[in-house]
Amino acid sequence: MPFSPAVVVDGLSYHLPDGTVILDAVSATFPAARTGLIGDNGSGKTTLLRLIGGRLRPTDGSVRVSGRVYTVPQRLTVAGTVADLLGIAGTVAGLRAIEAGSVAQQHFDAVGDDWDVEARAAAELTRIGLPDDPGFLGRGAATLSGGEATRIALAGACLALADVTLLDEPTNNLDARTRAWLYDELERWDGALIVVSHDRELLERVDGLVDLTRRGAVSFGGPFSAYEAYRAELREAAERGLRAAEAELDRARRQAQTELQRQAQRDRSARRELARGNVSKGAADFYQNRAEKGAGSKTVAHQQAVLDAQAARTEADDRARQPDTIRIPLPMTTVPAGKEVLRLRVGETRLDVVGPERIRLVGDNGSGKSTLLALVLGLDGDEPWRRAVLDGVSLDLAPAVAVGMLAQNLDGLDRFPSAIEAVRDAAPSRTPHDARALLARFLIRGDRADQPPSTMSGGERFRVGLARTLFADPAPQLLILDEPTNNLDLASVEQLVGALEDYRGALLVVTHDGHLASRLRVERQWEATRQAGPLKVADRLIG
Incomplete structure (x- = not known):
């Protein structure tokens, strides 16, 4: 209606x-x-x-x-x-x-x-x-x-x-x-x-x-x-339009070149005839002047055709352009199948992470998800509320691999004078040139890599944080993502999925976004609950 x-x-x-x-x-x-x-x-x-x-x-x-x-x-x-x-x-x-x-x-x-x-x-x-x-x-x-x-x-x-x-x-x-x-x-x-x-x-x-x-x-x-x-239909039509525009530009260029060659051949013929005396000087001047005017008109017309075809091709290219994606090899993140990564106990429940498993952690607000992550990361647990949540929770085996975390809040990036320095802080062995090349692969190109992260858009800040996390030294073989899609546009979510396509380590993601969990190919789900008592976590496979 x-x-x-x-x-x-x-x-x-x-x-x-x-x-x-x-x-x-x-x-x-x-x-x-x-x-x-x-x-x-x-x-x-x-x-x-x-x-x-x-x-x-x-x-x-x-x-x-x-x-x-x-x-x-x-x-x-x-x-x-x-x-x-x-x-x-x-x-x-x-x-x-x-x-x-x-x-x-x-x-x-x-x-x-x-x-x-x-x-x-x-x-x-x-x-x-x-x-x-x-x-x-x-x-x-x-x-x-x-x-x-x-x-x-x-x-x-x-x-x-x-x-x-x-x-x-x-x-x-x-x-x-x-x-x-x-x-x-x-x-x-x-x-x-x-x-x-x-x-x-x-x-x-x-x-x-x-x-x-x-x-x-x-x-x-x-x-x-x-x-x-x-939008997919529009992109397909735009790509067809781009191919047609490129073909028309190629045709216009060939036609313009052919006309130039023909004119050059006509000029040579006229000079030969004049040299042989077959044409009077006055007649030759008349025909040459008329030919030059005609040739000039044709040249202008063909040049305009090329310019029009170039403009159409540029517009078609703009309409057909796909959002940039991030695809990067991450061999240093590989965790062999069967390698014990983490052993966690919540009450009577064992939460073991073995090999490159992908796990989603869910639960109501206040159920203790962030506190559980803090324990895995080895953060301080002295606050009374945290001790209450963690009653009965223990690490039987602390992470046996390097751990990286991409948090909801990226305010920590604001202390760096440039995106390059933010990456080098996490990987000191990298040169400024290495960091610049890496950031370019995360779509932070040219002068943007020299900008302070505090001046960047939300999507750019996210990509700097992601580059900093994935290319830390040592490379993370257990990656924790805490509500990574909050405040991200749809294109940035797709970039996150693309960047993790070749991640070969264990992944623990806290998210209420079922679409993201599906795209990241999550295999298990930890469901945290906490009502009147201590934290409880159920572990189940996702079919």
């Missing part, structure tokens, strides 16, 4: 004060439906949400919104209370002041028409399985789990009764259970919803997509799998 437009952006541009272009002449329509906003890291998705939400002013162009906008940010604040997360703290404070006898206009303005906001909040909290008592609204947001905070923030969006709701990467850091709740919640969503996400399962549940590409915004009606199939 057709949807009326809820948001229209027309020729929208946004430049930073230093002149950096974030968005350039973007035009798109977002209907009163669920729309996924996708694009590579750095393409301007979050900036576009802020422009739609009125938090930024465009450098050029316009944004037209039908009704009120409510934004759920990517990073939820934990400095306030549950009421702050719900977006009703000001209203509740106004109610309290009025109940205490205040007649100040500011308090009545804060309440507006929302005299029943607490009752509606209680009903909404009950619906999502959280306490509905009034005291819960004053609970500190920092005491909530990530899943609870996300559910409450979404409940706030429902309470706001907004016409347009904006969500920025809502599934980041959510466990599988909370993700499933979010998917169901979005299925029932009323009104216009614009959601920035790289979560494939979420993108299967939208009504349409807007893709921010280097050629502008591309709109598509349907879920991500259909859009992927559509």
Whole structure:
């Protein structure tokens, strides 16, 4: 069914004060439906949400919104209370002041028409399985789990009764259970919803997509799998167009060369005839002048044909160009089959890693996954909460191979003056030339390798971190990935999969992304649970 437009952006541009272009002449329509906003890291998705939400002013162009906008940010604040997360703290404070006898206009303005906001909040909290008592609204947001905070923030969006709701990467850091709740919640969503996400399962549940590409915004009606199939058809057509454009360019060049050769032959014939005296000087000058004009016209026409064919070939090449991939040999990571890598005991459960196994670690937020990784990595376990989680957990055999870890947070890269130095810090034996060549294979090319990682896009920082991890000295034969796809665009996820295609060591990946686990060919799954007692882990094979 057709949807009326809820948001229209027309020729929208946004430049930073230093002149950096974030968005350039973007035009798109977002209907009163669920729309996924996708694009590579750095393409301007979050900036576009802020422009739609009125938090930024465009450098050029316009944004037209039908009704009120409510934004759920990517990073939820934990400095306030549950009421702050719900977006009703000001209203509740106004109610309290009025109940205490205040007649100040500011308090009545804060309440507006929302005299029943607490009752509606209680009903909404009950619906999502959280306490509905009034005291819960004053609970500190920092005491909530990530899943609870996300559910409450979404409940706030429902309470706001907004016409347009904006969500920025809502599934980041959510466990599988909370993700499933979010998917169901979005299925029932009323009104216009614009959601920035790289979560494939979420993108299967939208009504349409807007893709921010280097050629502008591309709109598509349907879920991500259909859009992927559509893009594959476009790529095939573009490749056919490229082959045709190359053939036309070759034909135009040959025709231009043939015409030049013919003209040279005609000039030689005319000179011979003149030398023999068969043509008078006046006639020769007349014919030569006419021939030169004709030849000049033909030459210009053929040169223009070549230029047109070159331009068509360049455009066809741009349309057919595939995203860059990373494929690198990693022979030093090889772990022989049968080699004991790790021996871990959780209660009565043995978790042995033998040979180049690939294992996925899953569990609800707060179940102890990160703590378990800390134990494997030999990190400090003195904190009381960590000791409680690790009660009954022991390393019967510490990692018998070199261990590498790619963490969620890459802030450690910011201390390096350049990407080259970041790689050399992990592998001191490598020369600057070696590091530059290595980074080029991770698509950090030319002058970008000399840039500080702090100035790079999220995708570039990820690739620098990946290069640093895989080419550490010694090379990691047990590789740990902790939620590696958080904040990564779809292209970077594919680059991660490609880079690990030739990894020959043991792999332990913490992820709630089933698609990634499948692409990495995970063979076993450790399922962590922790309720009232110590950490428990179930071990099962994945068929």
